[in-house]
Amino acid sequence: MSNDVKESFANDAPPAPAALAAKVRTLAPSMTRSMQRVAEAVAGDPAGCAALTVTGLAELTGTSEATVVRTARLLGYPGYRDLRLALAGLAAQQQSGRAPAVTADIAVDDPIADVVAKLAYDEQQTLADTAAGLDTGQLGAAVHALAGARRVDVYGVGASGLVAQDLAQKLLRIGHIAHAHSDPHLAITNAVTLRSGDVAVSITHSGATGDVIEPLRVAFEHGATTIAITGRPDGPVSQYADHVLTTSIARESELRPAAMSSRTSQLLVVDCLFVGVAQRTYETAAPALSASYEALAHRHAPRGRS
Incomplete structure (x- = not known):
């Protein structure tokens, strides 16, 4: 920054x-x-x-x-x-x-009840911090871009890769063309094909993960609208992001890696994006959601003997 x-x-x-x-x-x-x-x-x-x-x-x-x-x-x-x-x-x-x-970090000899209480508090604080620091202007602009996108590519590796998959599958369920890429080579080769009207999203807590920065750079240079979801808005990823959505800084401890807290805040941002897009495209999103629910219900329904 x-x-x-x-x-x-x-x-x-x-x-x-x-x-x-x-x-x-x-x-x-x-x-x-x-x-x-x-x-x-x-x-x-x-x-x-x-x-x-x-x-x-x-x-x-x-x-x-x-x-x-x-x-x-x-x-x-x-x-x-x-x-x-x-x-x-x-x-x-x-x-x-x-x-x-703020509660103390989890200790090796903590009773399981204390572990539950401390984790629950930390999760709540992470969500509250992310909500308090989220720029709703940037969020609204990102929702607008996603709602009108011809195609959406989402990049993330490790724990952030799981969040990328979550965003892609949410968008798919309301009728948008979206793909998550955790393989850096596939991410770049797909980013090359993006154009104006497409959207690329990079998810990186550190803001410095080269495997997601490089495809975002390629997408940015090819005219796609770019979005970064990151805990470090001053990180290198922001250089290639039209819109930056900031998550809370994870408080890491020996028994709670930063990836656990960062994933919680990233998922909140993903849910905000999804709900915002669903609101803007409600006429097509609602039937698509109903169709997916029906398809899943039919798949899991008991089948009679043939």
């Missing part, structure tokens, strides 16, 4: 208090180390930081007042005063129990 794009966040409506932590997780990888210290401080102790002046927060984080202000603007607030108000709101939510603190 370029500096111009980063600064454009300041022109958007300030995020709600509950969205602050999600914004920090999304943007922290692209910040300077000094700005990361400020962002981590406000996300980790909103009540304490809300009580500090800009000078006080700069001293606490070992940075400068200018760095604090730049961090506030990058997070979407016009100035530090607006960030302090958001921090106070977030602290109030946490104290009321409506915005609970």
